[in-house]
Amino acid sequence: MTTATRRDRTPPMLPGGLPLLGHALDLRRDPVGLLLGGHARFGEVFSLRLPGTRVTAFIGPRAQAAVFGATEDRLSAREVYRFTVPIFGKGVVYDASPEVMDEQMGLLFPALRDDRLRAYARVMQEEAEAYVAAWGDEGEVDLLAALNELTVFIASRCLVGAEFRARLSRDLAHLFHDLERGINLVAMVNPYLPLPAFRRRDRARARMAELITRIIAERRAGGRDGEDFLHVLMAARYADGRALSDDEIVGLLISTIFAGQHTSTVMGAWTGILLLEHERWLPAVLDELASEVGDGEITLEALRRLAALERCVKEAERMHPPLVMLMRRIVRDFEYDGWVLPAGGLAMVSPAAAHRLPQVFANPDRYDPDRFGPPRQEDRRTKHGLIGFGGGHHRCIGATFAQQQIKVIWSVILRRFELSLARTGHRPDYATFVVGPRRPCLVRYRRRRAGVTFAAPALVGTPP
Numbered sequence: 001m002t003t004a005t006r007r008d009r010t011p012p013m014l015p016g017g018l019p020l021l022g023h024a025l026d027l028r029r030d031p032v033g034l035l036l037g038g039h040a041r042f043g044e045v046f047s048l049r050l051p052g053t054r055v056t057a058f059i060g061p062r063a064q065a066a067v068f069g070a071t072e073d074r075l076s077a078r079e080v081y082r083f084t085v086p087i088f089g090k091g092v093v094y095d096a097s098p099e100v101m102d103e104q105m106g107l108l109f110p111a112l113r114d115d116r117l118r119a120y121a122r123v124m125q126e127e128a129e130a131y132v133a134a135w136g137d138e139g140e141v142d143l144l145a146a147l148n149e150l151t152v153f154i155a156s157r158c159l160v161g162a163e164f165r166a167r168l169s170r171d172l173a174h175l176f177h178d179l180e181r182g183i184n185l186v187a188m189v190n191p192y193l194p195l196p197a198f199r200r201r202d203r204a205r206a207r208m209a210e211l212i213t214r215i216i217a218e219r220r221a222g223g224r225d226g227e228d229f230l231h232v233l234m235a236a237r238y239a240d241g242r243a244l245s246d247d248e249i250v251g252l253l254i255s256t257i258f259a260g261q262h263t264s265t266v267m268g269a270w271t272g273i274l275l276l277e278h279e280r281w282l283p284a285v286l287d288e289l290a291s292e293v294g295d296g297e298i299t300l301e302a303l304r305r306l307a308a309l310e311r312c313v314k315e316a317e318r319m320h321p322p323l324v325m326l327m328r329r330i331v332r333d334f335e336y337d338g339w340v341l342p343a344g345g346l347a348m349v350s351p352a353a354a355h356r357l358p359q360v361f362a363n364p365d366r367y368d369p370d371r372f373g374p375p376r377q378e379d380r381r382t383k384h385g386l387i388g389f390g391g392g393h394h395r396c397i398g399a400t401f402a403q404q405q406i407k408v409i410w411s412v413i414l415r416r417f418e419l420s421l422a423r424t425g426h427r428p429d430y431a432t433f434v435v436g437p438r439r440p441c442l443v444r445y446r447r448r449r450a451g452v453t454f455a456a457p458a459l460v461g462t463p464p
Contacts, residue, residue, distance in 0.1 A: 009340045011056050014038045014048040022049025028430055035059060035353035038086045045339055055327075056343040057353075064349050064384045066336050066429060067328060068392025071100040075347050077394050079329035083191040085254055087205055087249030087258060088199070104252060105397055111232040112400060118300045119227040120158045124405055127154045128412040135445065140422060143441040144269045147409065149173045151264045153259050154405055155257045159229040163215050178204035183433050203236060209250045215346075216246055229253060260398045261407075263322040263389075267438035268406045270316040272413070276421045278367045284308040285395055289415055311369035313406050314379065317388035318361065321351035322434045326390060352386045353434075356399060360385045374422050417445040 014034075017023040026034050027048070035057055038046045044060035058067050067075060078094045078101070085095045110116070131150045135141065152172045157165040168175070183202025217235065218224070225231050233249045244252075275281060285308045292305045302341055326349045326418065334341040341347060356364040361378050363370060371378045379386040389396040396402075413419070422442035429438040 004097050006047040008420045009087055009338065010342065011044045011047045011339045014042075014046055017049050021051055027336050030344075031350065031430060032352045032356060035350050036356060036432065039279070039353065039357070045336060047345075054342075056330075056339075056341050056345060057348050057350060058272040059350060059353050059355075060357060061382045062389065063336065063355060064387060065348050067347055068384060068387075068390070068394070070295065070328070070334065072331075072332075074332055074334055075328035076331050077328055079331065082182070082296050083187045084255070085202060087182060088255040089205075089209075089247060091245075092248055092251035095254045104248070107233060107236040107238075107244070108229065108252070108256065108397060110231045110236075110266075112345065112397070114300065116232075117400070117404060119301045121298060121303060121404065123227075124154050125412060126201075127157060128409050132413060132416055135417075136409045136447075137195075138444075138446040140444050142439060143272055144265065144436050144439055144444045145441075148176075148265045149270045150409060151261045151268065151405065152176050152257075153331050154409075155264070156400075157228070159253055159257050159260075161215060161226045161228045163218070164211060164230075166299045167211060174207055175204040176228055176258070176261060179254075180262070180433075199371075205254065207376050208254060209244070209247075212250045212253060216249060229256060231270075238380075252421060256378045256398065259396070260432040264394070264405050264435055266320070266322045267313065267316055267402065267443060268409055269436055271313050271406055271410060271444070272419075273426050273441060274316055274319065274367055274462050275312050275378075276419055276443070279425075281308075281312065281367075281369055284315060285312060286414060289411055293411055293415070294389045295415065298408055298411050300404075303404060303411075306407055306411070307373065307378050308369070309407055309410060311372045313403055314365060314372045314386070317371040318379075319367065320356060320428055320435065320437075321388035322436075323388075323390075324352040324430065324435050326351050326394075327388075349387065349391075351390075354385075365454050400439055413447070417447055420444045424458040 014023060014037075017027065018025065023034065027050070034048075036059075038048065038058045044063040045056060046059055047054050047056045049055070072078065072148055078098060081094045082095070088094065091100075092104060096104060099110050128150060131146075131153065146289045153165060154174055156168070167170070181197045182191070184197070186195065187198070188244075191198065210322040212230070215230070219226070219230075219234065230249070230253060233244055233252060237242055238244075275285065285306075288306055288308045293302050328347045330345045330347055331339050332343050334343075334347065341349060355361060358364055360382055362368075362400075370376065384391045390400040420443070422440075422444055426437040426441060
């Protein structure tokens with residue numbers, strides 16, 4: 001009897017792929033199909049090839065728990081996402097040590113307390129009402145483009161404050177567009193190349209940093225507070241008593257806006273598209289809005305009672321999570337279930353594939369928001385089953401904020417307009433880093449007449 005070598009214990013390799021490129025084209029074309037095919041053939045752990053590296057996929061709650069539970073010195077997010085440093089800045093997030101990054105993230109928690117969330121609910125409603133007021137009485141709108149603008153306005157005001165929002169107005173969307181274009185496959189290799197997209201990225205980042213720094217100085221000089229993340233960070237102190245520098249505050253705000261705005265945009269778009277494609281779920285949402293919110297203020301307490309809408313948001317997260325793949329660099333040889341992953345490769349968890357496993361979610365390709373309601377509650381039956389916001393140590397701390405924002409936006413839109421999709425069958429755009437629906441995502445709208453209930457009978461049918 002011979003002892004297996006480490007090479008014999010590496011996970012099986014997915015067949016196929018191209019010389020040099022490996023499975024990169026297949027992964028870009030249909031990552032969910034590729035990964036589910038690997039899961040069906042090999043089980044929860046298998047490898048694939050990308051240019052210059054071996055990637056091992058962990059598909060399934062138990063395997064995902066191993067990745068989410070690993071320490072940074074074994075599986076490192078920092079070593080994968082350092083290409084974000086030109087956007088987020090030096091000394092923060094992935095440019096900080098794991099210990100400092102943890103402490104920085106902890107400084108944001110006071111900005112997510114209930115008293116703050118109540119204040120954000122008012123801001124979110126004001127911004128959403130003002131935005132859709134400009135739509136007129138009827139017409140068509142590209143849902144993804146509209147939500148991209150609106151979530152930028154909301155995030156900038158809740159995080160940096162009314163001064164920032166007022167001074168940049170619609171320039172904000174263009175700045176964030178330039179920042180977003182700075183994240184691509186080239187950036188993952190070298191984010192400092194002298195490319196036009198990277199120069200635009202750097203100019204947009206410098207413009208935002210300049211304005212935030214000026215607002216910090218004005219608040220200090222005037223002794224003004226604010227109901228926003230900026231106020232929380234200006235008052236925050238590290239464990240050793242040190243205040244955050246202006247550069248650290250700017251970096252944390254830009255990283256928080258950037259991360260939250262993208263996920264909110266695509267999850268908000270998918271929430272609306274899926275709900276309008278499956279209209280039989282709309283009456284419960286509209287009736288709930290009429291009874292719990294009416295035509296008045298959308299309070300935090302009312303939002304928490306919108307169970308039907310919340311289930312629709314969760315189903316959008318399940319079917320089309322914003323991040324298809326979450327990567328970790330293998331810093332030291334990593335063992336799992338008899339397999340050994342050599343240092344230097346990548347470990348990957350895929351929310352998009354994990355959410356389509358029938359042993360976790362019944363009939364996973366079917367739109368069924370009630371899977372999240374009692375008595376089924378499929379997301380609670382298995383730990384690390386629903387992972388659209390990540391899991392474990394690196395789970396997104398802004399998940400509650402993002403879900404609240406989406407619920408406010410759709411509460412405003414649904415009670416103001418009758419809606420229908422210009423076309424159905426929207427598919428994910430896997431060419432983007434944060435995966436939204438392929439554009440255009442045209443929605444037809446007609447403003448509801450004053451005094452007419454917005455309950456289910458007012459709905460416009462989806463066109464053929």
